Amino acid sequence: MVGLITFTVVMDMVDSSITLTERLWNHMHKRLIQALLLFFCTTTCFAIPRVAVTIKPVHALVASVGEGIFEPELLLPDYASPHTYQLKPSTLKTLQQADMVIWVGPALELFMNKPIAQIHPSMGLITLSQIPGISLLPQRKGRAWQEGHDHHEHHSANEKDLIDPHLWLSTDNAKVIVNYIATFLSTKDPEHALQYQHNAKQTIERLDGLKKTLRSMLQDVQTQPFLVYHDGYQYFQEEFHLNGIGTIVLNPHLPLSAHSLSTVQQLIKTQHVKCVFRETEFSDTMVRNSLNNMGVTVAELDPLGARLKSGPDNYDKTLLEIGKTMKECLSK
Numbered sequence: 122m123v124g125l126i127t128f129t130v131v132m133d134m135v136d137s138s139i140t141l142t143e144r145l146w147n148h149m150h151k152r153l154i155q156a157l158l159l160f161f162c163t164t165t166c167f168a169i170p171r172v173a174v175t176i177k178p179v180h181a182l183v184a185s186v187g188e189g190i191f192e193p194e195l196l197l198p199d200y201a202s203p204h205t206y207q208l209k210p211s212t213l214k215t216l217q218q219a220d221m222v223i224w225v226g227p228a229l230e231l232f233m234n235k236p237i238a239q240i241h242p243s244m245g246l247i248t249l250s251q252i253p254g255i256s257l258l259p260q261r262k263g264r265a266w267q268e269g270h271d272h273h274e275h276h277s278a279n280e281k282d283l284i285d286p287h288l289w290l291s292t293d294n295a296k297v298i299v300n301y302i303a304t305f306l307s308t309k310d311p312e313h314a315l316q317y318q319h320n321a322k323q324t325i326e327r328l329d330g331l332k333k334t335l336r337s338m339l340q341d342v343q344t345q346p347f348l349v350y351h352d353g354y355q356y357f358q359e360e361f362h363l364n365g366i367g368t369i370v371l372n373p374h375l376p377l378s379a380h381s382l383s384t385v386q387q388l389i390k391t392q393h394v395k396c397v398f399r400e401t402e403f404s405d406t407m408v409r410n411s412l413n414n415m416g417v418t419v420a421e422l423d424p425l426g427a428r429l430k431s432g433p434d435n436y437d438k439t440l441l442e443i444g445k446t447m448k449e450c451l452s453k
């Protein structure tokens with residue numbers, strides 16, 4: 122501090138003793154530096170990509186790859202479901218201004234189907250359900266799922282309508298996404314390629330650790346039957362060998378009928394279901410009331426990390442929370 126004050130005083134003395142020509146020269150010098158900074162900014166600062174991502178856990182993976190370079194924008198608001206969300210003007214604006222857009226695909230974010238045809242992001246559009254190496258499962262049929270279901274039986278006819286779009290709930294898919302995004306960004310923004318690759322490597326290591334943690338966490342509850350509110354956890358179930366036996370609603374767009382509810386109650390009785398997992402983004406008072414006296418525990422899952430802060434670690438936390446909730450409920 123003392124040093125700084127001394128320096129300022131000395132500089133003032135020097136300043137008052139310089140001639141007019143020197144002052145003019147100093148002024149021009151400052152202007153030149155400003156002009157150079159402006160030039161530097163138009164060529165470099167504006168090269169920071171504006172990346173828009175639809176759902177929070179995927180946003181987290183992208184944020185992790187772009188850490189230190191850019192922060193992606195999140196399109197879907199908290200507590201909204203990608204199945205039922207109606208596009209708002211502010212979301213459309215973010216989408217139109219983005220250099221790069223990342224979404225899961227037409228089977229998940231229905232609100233994207235219309236704008237996606239009209240926008241042309243300069244760096245590109247990434248549809249995760251179509252990237253190489255991503256593993257896709259077919260949408261399961263019916264309220265109660267059969268054991269030994271053949272995962273590839275419906276794959277050819279119309280993949281667009283038949284795939285289960287909740288593909289981010291597998292750490293293996295998350296790794297494929299991270300690698301793909303890092304390579305894609307490295308080609309489009311080569312100046313930061315090294316940083317993208319470094320970030321991706323660290324993210325992959327973290328995801329490997331996450332898978333290990335979840336595997337040992339859920340090992341003891343693998344055989345316990347449970348029901349979910351909507352069929353959104355097939356990827357998680359497959360990766361950790363869990364025993365989800367059915368879903369309460371077949372289509373999150375449609376309300377549950379009394380008849381369907383009695384089918385669910387029947388399933389709980391005959392299959393000795395201990396846990397029913399409801400979800401943060403769906404209101405289901407009717408379901409909860411009707412299960413009140415059935416001896417099942419109703420616990421809440423948050424597959425989009427809506428309750429958690431957005432950012433690079435949101436993905437890991439979202440999956441850990443799902444794991445913890447399942448473990449706690451199923452080990453009762």
Ligand SMILES: [Zn+2]
Binds near residue numbers: 204287351352353
């Ligand atoms: Zn869903």
